[in-house]
Amino acid sequence: MSEHADLLIIGAGPAGMAAALAAAPSSARIVILDDNPLPGGQIWRDGPQAKLPKQAQRLREQLENCGNVRRHASTRVIACAGPKQLLVENDERGWVLGYDKLILCTGARELLLPFPGWTLPGVTGVGGLQALVKGGLPVRDQRLVIAGSGPLLLASAATARHNGARVLRIAEQAGSAAVAAFAAQLPRWPDKLLQSFSLFDHHYRTGTHVLAALGTDRLEGVRLQQQGKIVELACDRLACGFGLIPNTQLGQALGCELDGQVLTVDTWQASSRADHYAAGECTGFGGSELALVEGAIAGYAAVGDRRQAQALWPRRARWQGFANTLNSTFSLDPRLKSLAQPDTLVCRCEDVPYSALATHTDWRAAKLASRCGMGACQGRVCGAATQHLFGWQPSAPRPPFSPARIETLSCLDDSPPA
Incomplete structure (x- = not known):
């Protein structure tokens, strides 16, 4: 057909x-x-x-x-x-x-960067949390911490708050001077200025980033580096996003x-x-x-x-x-490359820790030696993470680009040769 x-x-x-x-x-x-x-x-x-x-x-x-x-x-x-x-x-x-x-x-x-505890149940991406809440995930009265970089943090917090979540902290890694300079330019785009007022949250902190998610079987809290100090907050959900x-x-x-x-x-x-x-x-x-x-x-x-x-x-x-x-305001601080510890999983599909990757020089070598990127997500998460951490260029995509049924693949037999 x-x-x-x-x-x-x-x-x-x-x-x-x-x-x-x-x-x-x-x-x-x-x-x-x-x-x-x-x-x-x-x-x-x-x-x-x-x-x-x-x-x-x-x-x-x-x-x-x-x-x-x-x-x-x-x-x-x-x-x-x-x-x-x-x-x-x-x-x-x-x-x-x-x-x-x-x-x-x-x-x-989303760009998801590995840090200790990021695979605990209760930890998601910022956009992922927003999609889950819109799709019906109940968050009423749950304690929420959002961390990472960019306006999506505020948008995700607003969606969760509108559905009853208790937003404890919005941790923006960009510094206060950069964010203030960005805010000062918003009058050039009046709609964005008005939007910023509707998204404002007094729990927003600049110069703050996640260090670790805390817990054993599921998320129990989060450790943050907040403007030079270590802060720990008990929470039920942690959403992290470091750009796109x-x-x-x-x-x-x-x-x-x-x-x-x-x-x-x-x-x-x-x-x-x-x-x-x-x-x-x-x-x-x-x-x-x-x-x-x-x-x-x-x-x-x-x-x-x-x-x-x-x-x-x-x-x-x-x-x-x-x-x-x-993009210039919310560029990532190089310190975020050091969040992962030797035993921190980078490829969560194949359980590959940071230590198994750090000795390699490129994506292909790491993939062959460790199976990094060969799991269910096909490198969509860990490939982007290793590109940020090590500067590796992921391999060109190979078909099938998504999981497919055998009957679908058989349609190729009926198509003319490339």
């Missing part, structure tokens, strides 16, 4: 939705693939305890009203099936999806070049491969506003409407300025 799209969009977060809506008036046959049940990505994730902003609701409604846009929910890309063909799978079937042009809006995932890692694996598999850790794009959001575009956090981090305008530019450019795309360049430049300020 196969399908063909004039324009295929991978990812239905803000960038993907904006790309589809920009391209829709062209009457092109548009297909959106996303691994979530509903559009919105992580930032606008839906669930029993989620409250979607009006902008997200409006974009969803507009998308549903586009007769030439077809959305495949809960669908994953498994492999490249040939030139401009992908093998995809949902909960019911697998099939080959061909396309003329493609826009990658694959977003980003762009999801570039599919782009790399398709032959798109990288610029550092992100996909390379030009002013039209075009990648290094002809007819392949990219937008949103797989090209750099800047929040939903930047993702929306990048997605719209990519959508217009992909259907040949360069005039509309170029008209959005000033808006993109404005939000790129915010992104640059954000």
Whole structure:
């Protein structure tokens, strides 16, 4: 079974939705693939305890009203099936999806750094906690500590607090001077300034980072380095997030070049491969506003409407300025590389400690000797951690990109050779 799209969009977060809506008036046959049940990505994730902003609701409604846009929910890309063909799978079937042009809006995932106790039950990522709470996880009256870096700490705290959690501390590793300088620039982006007021929490502390999660069978407390002093807090949950890692694996598999850790794009959001575009956090981090305008530019450019795309360049430049300020403010302190102890697990899927990795010189050697990155997450967590800790470059992705059924893989037999 196969399908063909004039324009295929991978990812239905803000960038993907904006790309589809920009391209829709062209009457092109548009297909959106996303691994979530509903559009919105992580930032606008839906669930029993989620409250979607009006902008997200409006974009969803507009998308549903586009007769030439077809959305495949809960669908994953498994492999490249040939030139401009992908093998995809949902909960019911697998099939080959061909396309003329493609826009990658694959977003980003959390950077999780290992520290003593980070594998204890009760310790999660910051974005992970937010997703769990929106999905219905009860946190009422639970004592919560949030640690790491960036505005997501405040957003996650607000979601948990809204659902009854007791936020004891928000530990931001960036220093007070850097955060104050960032706050002083927020009037350049009035919406962000207003948002900062709604997210403010008096438990927020700068110059503070996690040292260890405490407990035996589950989390019982956390040890923090707070502005030069050691502080211990009893808590029921600890959420840590140290920024984001762009999801570039599919782009790399398709032959798109990288610029550092992100996909390379030009002013039209075009990648290094002809007819392949990219937008949103797989090209750099800047929040939903930047993702929306990048997605719209990519959508217009992909259907040949360069005039509309170029008209959005000033808006993109404005939000790129915010992104640059954000990323420089919350860059990680080098001291965070020393959190892990020799017995701290780095690859939690294969139980590989820091000491088993520190003697190696690159990712491949460490993987061959220790099985690091060969477990269920396929290096998505430990690969990013070792890249930060040791400067290792993870290997290029190999299919299948996600776990797949045998029947799905058999679809490759029916596709033309690459």
